[in-house]
Amino acid sequence: RYGYFGQGVCLMFLKVSGCLTDGKIFLSASGEDMLCVHTRDSEGIGMLKKDNVEVVLLTSTNDAVTQSLTEKLEKLTGCEVMAVGEEPLQEVQAVVERKKLDWKDVAYMGNDASDASCLSLAGLSAVPADAQEGAINAAKYTCRLDGGVGALREFAEHVVQQKEKAKSQMKQDRIDRNNF
Amino acid sequence: RYGYFGQGVCLMFLKVSGCLTDGKIFLSASGEDMLCVHTRDSEGIGMLKKDNVEVVLLTSTNDAVTQSLTEKLEKLTGCEVMAVGEEPLQEVQAVVERKKLDWKDVAYMGNDASDASCLSLAGLSAVPADAQEGAINAAKYTCRLDGGVGALREFAEHVVQQKEKAKSQMKQDRIDRNNF
Amino acid sequence: RYGYFGQGVCLMFLKVSGCLTDGKIFLSASGEDMLCVHTRDSEGIGMLKKDNVEVVLLTSTNDAVTQSLTEKLEKLTGCEVMAVGEEPLQEVQAVVERKKLDWKDVAYMGNDASDASCLSLAGLSAVPADAQEGAINAAKYTCRLDGGVGALREFAEHVVQQKEKAKSQMKQDRIDRNNF
Amino acid sequence: RYGYFGQGVCLMFLKVSGCLTDGKIFLSASGEDMLCVHTRDSEGIGMLKKDNVEVVLLTSTNDAVTQSLTEKLEKLTGCEVMAVGEEPLQEVQAVVERKKLDWKDVAYMGNDASDASCLSLAGLSAVPADAQEGAINAAKYTCRLDGGVGALREFAEHVVQQKEKAKSQMKQDRIDRNNF
Numbered sequence: 001r002y003g004y005f006g007q008g009v010c011l012m013f014l015k016v017s018g019c020l021t022d023g024k025i026f027l028s029a030s031g032e033d034m035l036c037v038h039t040r041d042s043e044g045i046g047m048l049k050k051d052n053v054e055v056v057l058l059t060s061t062n063d064a065v066t067q068s069l070t071e072k073l074e075k076l077t078g079c080e081v082m083a084v085g086e087e088p089l090q091e092v093q094a095v096v097e098r099k100k101l102d103w104k105d106v107a108y109m110g111n112d113a114s115d116a117s118c119l120s121l122a123g124l125s126a127v128p129a130d131a132q133e134g135a136i137n138a139a140k141y142t143c144r145l146d147g148g149v150g151a152l153r154e155f156a157e158h159v160v161q162q163k164e165k166a167k168s169q170m171k172q173d174r175i176d177r178n179n180f
Numbered sequence: 181r182y183g184y185f186g187q188g189v190c191l192m193f194l195k196v197s198g199c200l201t202d203g204k205i206f207l208s209a210s211g212e213d214m215l216c217v218h219t220r221d222s223e224g225i226g227m228l229k230k231d232n233v234e235v236v237l238l239t240s241t242n243d244a245v246t247q248s249l250t251e252k253l254e255k256l257t258g259c260e261v262m263a264v265g266e267e268p269l270q271e272v273q274a275v276v277e278r279k280k281l282d283w284k285d286v287a288y289m290g291n292d293a294s295d296a297s298c299l300s301l302a303g304l305s306a307v308p309a310d311a312q313e314g315a316i317n318a319a320k321y322t323c324r325l326d327g328g329v330g331a332l333r334e335f336a337e338h339v340v341q342q343k344e345k346a347k348s349q350m351k352q353d354r355i356d357r358n359n360f
Numbered sequence: 361r362y363g364y365f366g367q368g369v370c371l372m373f374l375k376v377s378g379c380l381t382d383g384k385i386f387l388s389a390s391g392e393d394m395l396c397v398h399t400r401d402s403e404g405i406g407m408l409k410k411d412n413v414e415v416v417l418l419t420s421t422n423d424a425v426t427q428s429l430t431e432k433l434e435k436l437t438g439c440e441v442m443a444v445g446e447e448p449l450q451e452v453q454a455v456v457e458r459k460k461l462d463w464k465d466v467a468y469m470g471n472d473a474s475d476a477s478c479l480s481l482a483g484l485s486a487v488p489a490d491a492q493e494g495a496i497n498a499a500k501y502t503c504r505l506d507g508g509v510g511a512l513r514e515f516a517e518h519v520v521q522q523k524e525k526a527k528s529q530m531k532q533d534r535i536d537r538n539n540f
Numbered sequence: 541r542y543g544y545f546g547q548g549v550c551l552m553f554l555k556v557s558g559c560l561t562d563g564k565i566f567l568s569a570s571g572e573d574m575l576c577v578h579t580r581d582s583e584g585i586g587m588l589k590k591d592n593v594e595v596v597l598l599t600s601t602n603d604a605v606t607q608s609l610t611e612k613l614e615k616l617t618g619c620e621v622m623a624v625g626e627e628p629l630q631e632v633q634a635v636v637e638r639k640k641l642d643w644k645d646v647a648y649m650g651n652d653a654s655d656a657s658c659l660s661l662a663g664l665s666a667v668p669a670d671a672q673e674g675a676i677n678a679a680k681y682t683c684r685l686d687g688g689v690g691a692l693r694e695f696a697e698h699v700v701q702q703k704e705k706a707k708s709q710m711k712q713d714r715i716d717r718n719n720f
Contacts, residue, residue, distance in 0.1 A: 034207060036207070039204075042205075069208075071209070072211075076207065
């Protein structure tokens with residue numbers, strides 16, 4: 001049997017810069033810096049929540065602008081925002097363990113070579129089409145769209161579909177076991 | 181006889197996010213969030229008004245940023261802005277009935293699968309080139325251009341042309357009836 | 361003899377929305393609306409000035425956002441900003457006459473069907489690659505680049521070249537007249 | 541032996557407008573103008589610093605908006621920002637001499653014809669894919685990506701690789717000298 005067959009993804013980690021956004025930051029002299037998010041992607045987060053997937057946004061401790069928008073991002077998406085260092089695996093692993101989850105029930109979306117280990121471990125993982133090669137090679141799914149213009153929505157739909165498939169497979173397995 | 185042949189479209193519903201805009205929202209820490217509109221598209225609204233088409237802008241109740249710009253959008257376009265829930269049909273249908281209009285004299289532009297029923301019902305309907313598949317399949321016209329960079333202007337020109345055609349067809353029909 | 365052979369262009373009219381900018385306006389709730397200009401294009405204005413071409417920026421009276429940025433645009437470019445109505449020919453013609461210029465010594469850059477008459481009259485005229493068909497057909501030069509990302513710079517280089525050519529042609533003509 | 545074989549680049553000059561940014565400036569009526577930087581590119585600066593390359597950002601004295609963001613850029617990148625006139629060679633040459641460096645150990649990224657002499661002199665030099673022809677012809681490396689969307693990151697990776705190669709070549713040379 002191929003593809004994803006976990007119990008059902010219930011947690012997704014999502015890099016903000018380059019996945020939820022297109023990676024651009026708008027700088028003004030006064031400090032009122034800006035980020036850009038596509039409503040199609042914020043709707044993708046809504047789809048995941050409705051399907052009982054908790055989404056945790058990851059910002060980089062190196063990226064002061066995105067950090068300054070933590071509150072705003074929490075308000076926009078209703079998701080927790082977590083700062084990660086250069087190698088996100090450490091902080092992400094801690095959350096997976098604290099929540100007593102198996103990596104195969106975790107989804108991960110990243111765009112950077114430093115995301116490779118998380119992309120490999122996660123049951124479902126994706127990169128936007130414009131991600132770095134190191135990330136693309138590690139991810140299970142490469143989005144058709146770039147980051148910040150619908151890649152997240154695309155992955156959200158993929159996750160929802162895979163959960164649906166896994167559920168009907170489980171049902172089928174139970175029928176098969178009962179019949180033979 | 182093919183194509184549109186209503187009395188003449190006099191009302192258009194237009195999704196703001198992804199149709200009037202490119203779907204992006206610009207977030208700043210202080211809350212001075214921004215949207216982006218193309219002057220080519222705001223001119224499209226002007227063309228429709230001149231042709232006696234009332235344009236009603238639709239924002240999503242889930243989209244707080246666009247909602248916060250309601251006043252601004254009204255001032256920019258001179259159009260009424262109406263908030264719709266996840267399934268726009270309900271609120272839109274109520275307006276169509278209150279105005280005692282036939283759906284064939286209504287135009288609709290949307291970009292989301294949730295717009296499918298309105299796109300099917302409307303006499304003239306369109307999606308931007310970058311709309312969701314569910315919306316594209318339901319629309320009568322797919323714009324060459326993406327949302328926020330001229331798709332609305334393109335549809336506005338289409339509506340004006342179709343009204344022109346319908347008018348000359350009606351004239352021809354009257355001549356035919358008188359002659360035979 | 362083909363192409364441009366005026367005395368030398370000394371005045372250029374330039375549409376702001378869609379030629380100096382990409383046509384997008386950024387709206388915020390508070391009214392601090394924004395426009396976007398490419399430094400490559402503002403350098404193009406510098407090239408023209410250095411070549412003794414006065415540049416007049418045209419904004420549309422229908423476009424309140426661009427109008428609100430008149431002062432800013434004057435400061436950025438050092439050019440006069442003039443508001444024009446739906447048909448720019450009227451206001452532009454008045455300036456050409458007041459300055460006692462011949463249209464063949466005037467350059468014009470526009471992107472809209474309403475610019476067609478000015479594009480036809482001007483000795484040198486251009487449209488960005490993403491202009492409307494009505495404008496493209498009337499213009500003498502179609503830029504390879506879109507508005508707001510270098511089209512103006514491209515036309516500025518074209519104008520400087522054509523002036524150079526015209527000058528050396530005039531010199532040649534004088535030599536020819538003296539020799540025969 | 542082909543390609544770069546200096547002692548090791550330890551200084552890079554980087555044009556802000558069109559190389560670190562996409563060249564666009566966002567204008568607002570109040571003066572809170574903005575620039576846009578890609579986190580992928582600001583990470584590229586981090587990579588260079590880690591590899592002991594000092595990065596100096598160059599802004600143009602003609603470009604008041606970018607100048608007004610000097611402090612912001614310094615804070616974002618941790619780099620010195622230096623204003624250069626129409627021909628950057630003069631100011632850049634002064635820094636190279638003051639630091640007692642050889643041009644072959646200097647990297648330069650520019651996008652304008654006026655950058656040609658610096659691009660020719662520098663041991664490693666690059667232009668974004670959307671640079672001017674005069675700059676492209678002078679540069680040793682043409683990025684696959686445009687300015688402001690990853691070209692700098694691409695060049696940073698190239699510089700780090702070339703330094704690595706030069707180092708292992710030097711090691712090999714020492715072994716060869718010892719053996720023969």
